[in-house]
Amino acid sequence: MPARDDMALTDFQVLARDGRARTGAITTPRGTIRTPAFMPVGTAATVKGMMPESVRDTGADILLGNTYHLMLRPGAERIDRLGGLHRFMNWDRPILTDSGGFQVMSLAGLRKLTEAGVTFKSHIDGSKHVLSPETSMENQRLLGSDIVMCFDECPALPADRARIEDSMRLSMRWAQRSRDAFGDRPGHMLFGIQQGGLEQDLREESAEALRAIGFDGYAIGGLAVGEGQEAMFGCLDFAPDQLPQDRPRYLMGVGKPDDIVGAVKRGVDMMDCVLPSRSGRTGQAWTRRGQVNLKNARHADDPRPLDEDCTCPACRNYSRAYLHHVQRAGEMIAGMLLTWHNLHYYQQLMNEMREAIAAGAFAAFENRFFAERAEGDIERR
Structure with missing residues (x-):
């Protein structure tokens, strides 16, 4: 990798392997990412x-x-005028922004894909927009994110070779243009994105280009675009090792706790997923004993905490009966408490x-993780 003047400001160090x-740790001006x-x-x-x-x-x-x-919405230019994304959302730690490419493919209305980029209609109001490697880099610059993602295209699986x-x-080709536009x-930091589906040779070709x-x-x-866990793990058996050993590896859009454990076992350093917060808003809690549905009537008279070993506010201060009640009543606090619990569990x-x-x-650790999940939720009272 070519030497860069900012390596003293942003760097990655592997501290231990098993x-x-x-x-390890990613060092950025806004803090260290473990x-x-x-x-x-x-x-x-x-x-x-x-x-x-x-x-x-x-x-x-x-x-x-x-x-x-x-x-x-509200617009990258507006966020820039207001001091950048960190100040705008009151978060002074590192932020990674995706390129926008995946959402264009999955959420946008009519869209046209060319070598230049993607022209699409907003899912909000139907207005016309263009995303390309250059405009994605500019939008992410205006947002002021610490880690910027290249603009790429991601076909849903299964797809033909x-x-x-x-x-x-x-x-x-877009990765090279993203690198040039990032400057x-x-x-x-700028991250490249390996593609190639489940094909080992295409993944290697992509890694070589990056x-x-x-x-x-x-x-x-x-990955995590419809192929299933077994196929995803099969790809992760080789894909991380095709990438440089001295740089962080980020598996995009993953996932459930057992997905995460399997990915880390195979050499992945970073992950993201909407699952903890989305599940929390629908009455689902993730615990060391697996998933718990607080909508179920079995919790209505249960004075016990969701997880007696958890120190989050939902478990420390509220009973299963209360969480069941506010979830069934549609109260806002239900999603707040269960989201907090889920994020706490994921970070734990x-x-x-x-x-x-x-x-x-x-x-x-892995043996204990799966043994606890196999026990299932605590018995009904």
């Missing part, structure tokens, strides 16, 4: 149902913001994995 799993790291998703400059201070209290070192949503191959090579921005361009970190894109999981890797005990 098999392919590794723990890895493996889970990034809560702040789609529209907020993690739904949470105050920024509360998100930090769960243990999060970094948030993810969505370029597509923010460029449409020719479609995946063409898409991957287009994304690699020299001390204190900020290595030749040179990035501060490397994402594994195009990451911390346990970091400690296990540092101690050379990841296999023991």
Whole structure:
């Protein structure tokens, strides 16, 4: 990777390894990101149902913001005029922004894909917009994110090999244009995105192209898009090792707790997913014993906490009966408390994995993780 003047400001260090799993730290001007790291998703400059201070209290070192949503509303230019995304949303820690490409493909209305970029209609009001490597880099510059993602295209799986191959090579050409448009921005990092579906040779071709361009970190894109966990893990058995060992590896859009454990086991350093907050808003809680549905009547008379070993406010101060009641009543506090719990659980999981890797005990951690989940939720009272 070519030498950069800002390496003293942004850097990555692997502190310990256990098999392919590794723990380390990404240093940025706004703080250190402990890895493996889970990034809560702040789609529209907020993690739904949470105050920024509360998100930090769960243990999060970094948030993810969505370029597509923010460029449409309130607009990247407006956020820039108001002091940047950190000030706008009152979050002084690192922020990673995605490129907007995935949302264009999945949310936008009529769209036209060309070598130049994507022309699309907003899902909000039907207004016409253009995203390209250059405009994505400009929008992310205006937002002021610490980690910027290349603009790429991500086809849904399953897809035929020719479609995946063409898409991957287009994304690699866009990666070079993203690198050129990003320029020299001390204190900020640019991540390339590996594509290639589930095909090992296409993933290697993509990784080779990205290595030749040179990035501060490397994402594994195009997974968790319909292929299933077994296929995803099959790809992760080789994809992370195709990327540089001395740079962070980010698996985009993952996932459930067992997805995350499996990804870390295979050498992934960073992940993000809307699942903790989305589940919280629908009465679903993630615990060490698996998923709990607070809508179920079995909780209506239960004075016990959701998880007696959890220190989040939902478990420390409220009973299952109360959480069931406010969920059934449609009260706002239900989603707030369950989102807090879920994010706390996810960050606790990451911390346990970091400690296990540092101690050379990841296999023991993994065995305990699956044994607790196999026990299932506590018996009904």
